[in-house]
Amino acid sequence: MSGLFSPRAWNKIWIYRGTFLLGLLNTLKTALVALLLALALGIIFGLLATSGKKVLKAISRVYVEVIQNTPVLLQMCFLYYALAFSGHSPGIIVTGILALGIYTGAYMAEVIRAGIESVPKGQFEAAQSQGFGYVGQMYYIIIPQSIKVILPPMTNVIVNMIKNTSCLYIVGGADLLSLTYSFVTGENTGGSYAPAYIVCGAIFFIICFPLSTFASMWETSLKKREQKAFQSGAPKEA
Amino acid sequence: MAMIKLENVNKYFGDLHVLKDVNLEVSEGEKLVIIGPSGSGKSTTVRCMNFLEKPSSGHVYIDGQELTSKNKTKVVRDSTSMVFQQFNLYPHMTVLKNLTLAPTKLHHKSKKEAEELAYHYLDIVGLKDKADVYPTTLSGGQQQRIAIARALCSQSKIILFDEPTSALDPETIQEVLDVMIKLAKENITMVVVTHEMGFARQVADRVVFMADGQIIESGTPEHFFTNPESDRVKQFLGKIIR
Numbered sequence: 468m469s470g471l472f473s474p475r476a477w478n479k480i481w482i483y484r485g486t487f488l489l490g491l492l493n494t495l496k497t498a499l500v501a502l503l504l505a506l507a508l509g510i511i512f513g514l515l516a517t518s519g520k521k522v523l524k525a526i527s528r529v530y531v532e533v534i535q536n537t538p539v540l541l542q543m544c545f546l547y548y549a550l551a552f553s554g555h556s557p558g559i560i561v562t563g564i565l566a567l568g569i570y571t572g573a574y575m576a577e578v579i580r581a582g583i584e585s586v587p588k589g590q591f592e593a594a595q596s597q598g599f600g601y602v603g604q605m606y607y608i609i610i611p612q613s614i615k616v617i618l619p620p621m622t623n624v625i626v627n628m629i630k631n632t633s634c635l636y637i638v639g640g641a642d643l644l645s646l647t648y649s650f651v652t653g654e655n656t657g658g659s660y661a662p663a664y665i666v667c668g669a670i671f672f673i674i675c676f677p678l679s680t681f682a683s684m685w686e687t688s689l690k691k692r693e694q695k696a697f698q699s700g701a702p703k704e705a
Numbered sequence: 706m707a708m709i710k711l712e713n714v715n716k717y718f719g720d721l722h723v724l725k726d727v728n729l730e731v732s733e734g735e736k737l738v739i740i741g742p743s744g745s746g747k748s749t750t751v752r753c754m755n756f757l758e759k760p761s762s763g764h765v766y767i768d769g770q771e772l773t774s775k776n777k778t779k780v781v782r783d784s785t786s787m788v789f790q791q792f793n794l795y796p797h798m799t800v801l802k803n804l805t806l807a808p809t810k811l812h813h814k815s816k817k818e819a820e821e822l823a824y825h826y827l828d829i830v831g832l833k834d835k836a837d838v839y840p841t842t843l844s845g846g847q848q849q850r851i852a853i854a855r856a857l858c859s860q861s862k863i864i865l866f867d868e869p870t871s872a873l874d875p876e877t878i879q880e881v882l883d884v885m886i887k888l889a890k891e892n893i894t895m896v897v898v899t900h901e902m903g904f905a906r907q908v909a910d911r912v913v914f915m916a917d918g919q920i921i922e923s924g925t926p927e928h929f930f931t932n933p934e935s936d937r938v939k940q941f942l943g944k945i946i947r
């Protein structure tokens with residue numbers, strides 16, 4: 468077993484740096500495809516949630532609450548074994564993408580719902596009173612106004628999803644954390660526990676920190692701009 | 706033929722019976738003013754005319770065609786416009802874009818035609834120089850005049866107004882009323898919910914008084930100001946005409 472400051476341990480990591488890069492690549496690939504799925508689900512369920520139709524709202528609510536109130540690890544195991552037992556296992560990567568996409572989709576749906584609900588009711592009414600149908604109303608009037616409310620928290624959701632690729636570990640994935648784990652427990656490579664996890668964490672940090680910093684700066688500047696707009700000549704409410 | 710017809714319209718919000726068997730006809734070019742105390746159902750009545758509220762029962766006819774959930778988008782697009790108490794201009798678009806959006810996206814006008822139309826109506830409301838600014842930089846009165854210009858750009862036969870001056874500073878109310886008085890000279894069918902009795906007196910062909918979800922009395926402005934029948938009306942007018 469090598470200590471944190473053992474040069475041998477760090478050297479081993481350098482030699483096997485390809486493993487970490489491969490893990491990173493797998494993590495990013497999984498995250499990217501899962502993101503597309505999450506976006507699609509988020510848009511669909513976010514729109515259902517704001518449709519004003521009871522049944523559709525309920526469907527969206529059930530999806531969001533079930534997903535947000537059970538562990539993502541459990542969802543992943545469930546999906547993996549459910550698919551495996553049904554006889555057509557699509558493989559770990561696809562399972563991981565599906566599970567992550569479905570999980571993240573619930574958070575996307577909430578972000579999109581909140582964004583749409585942030586637009587005053589009067590905007591929907593003005594659009595309807597002009598004769599815009601649902602699609603036109605969303606496309607020309609509602610989405611352009613909600614997008615700036617949606618994007619910063621959506622970036623945070625994406626950051627979380629990148630971190631959550633590590634859950635693939637439970638079904639034996641090839642993501643960054645899984646490969647790190649194999650590395651430290653491997654017969655030939657084993658031992659460099661602390662340094663390996665530091666490297667793994669550093670890689671996650673390097674990707675996630677800029678994203679979340681960007682998101683929070685964006686959010687702050689939006690709030691400032693809103694305040695300014697409010698102070699300078701916002702219409703008087705009755 | 707009536708341009709707008711409400712036939713036995715009822716509206717419930719949950720258990721609350723807000724419109725009780727309302728029957729109302731507005732003929733082409735008529736200027737109808739609706740008055741009445743707060744919560745009497747004036748807004749709901751007007752909003753049933755473009756299905757912003759769907760009646761719980763009864764029928765609404767616009768220009769001879771029954772308004773339904775199915776055809777509302779098309780009928781509203783073709784025949785009605787609305788001016789709201791809170792203006793509801795699109796804040797992410799310039800004034801010009803606010804005015805040309807519906808004509809280009811819904812009424813098959815070219816950009817050039819739509820802009821000509823927009824400048825024409827901006828001129829009518831006296832704000833031609835504001836075409837390129839964003840709505841939030843304007844005063845309430847200016848925003849409402851833009852909203853009226855936007856409604857005009859759809860060139861619909863009917864314009865519905867729901868308390869267009871109630872959110873305005875007193876000093877800007879008149880500039881909006883002046884625009885509406887100007888409009889009233891055209892053959893547009895106007896339905897106006899308002900507390901501005903001077904305006905009602907000057908432009909209304911007919912005034913309708915609502916209370917508790919019902920039309921209590923209907924007649925010319927003269928009738929209302931000289932010898933209203935119902936005590937509710939007398940009481941109401943006594944309160945708002947100081």
Ligand SMILES: Nc1ncnc2c1ncn2[C@@H]1O[C@H](COP(=O)(O)OP(=O)(O)OP(=O)(O)O)[C@@H](O)[C@H]1O
Pocket residue numbers: 718721723741742743744745746747748749750
């Ligand atoms: N969306 C809604 N949900 C529940 N109740 C509503 C809704 N809209 C209106 N109401 C109720 O219906 C009644 C009539 O409202 P409406 O807005 O038509 O009145 P109004 O005559 O326009 O009043 P005001 O002069 O205050 O604008 C009120 O009691 C109001 O609280």
Ligand SMILES: [Mg+2]
Pocket residue numbers: 747748749867868
């Ligand atoms: Mg009202």
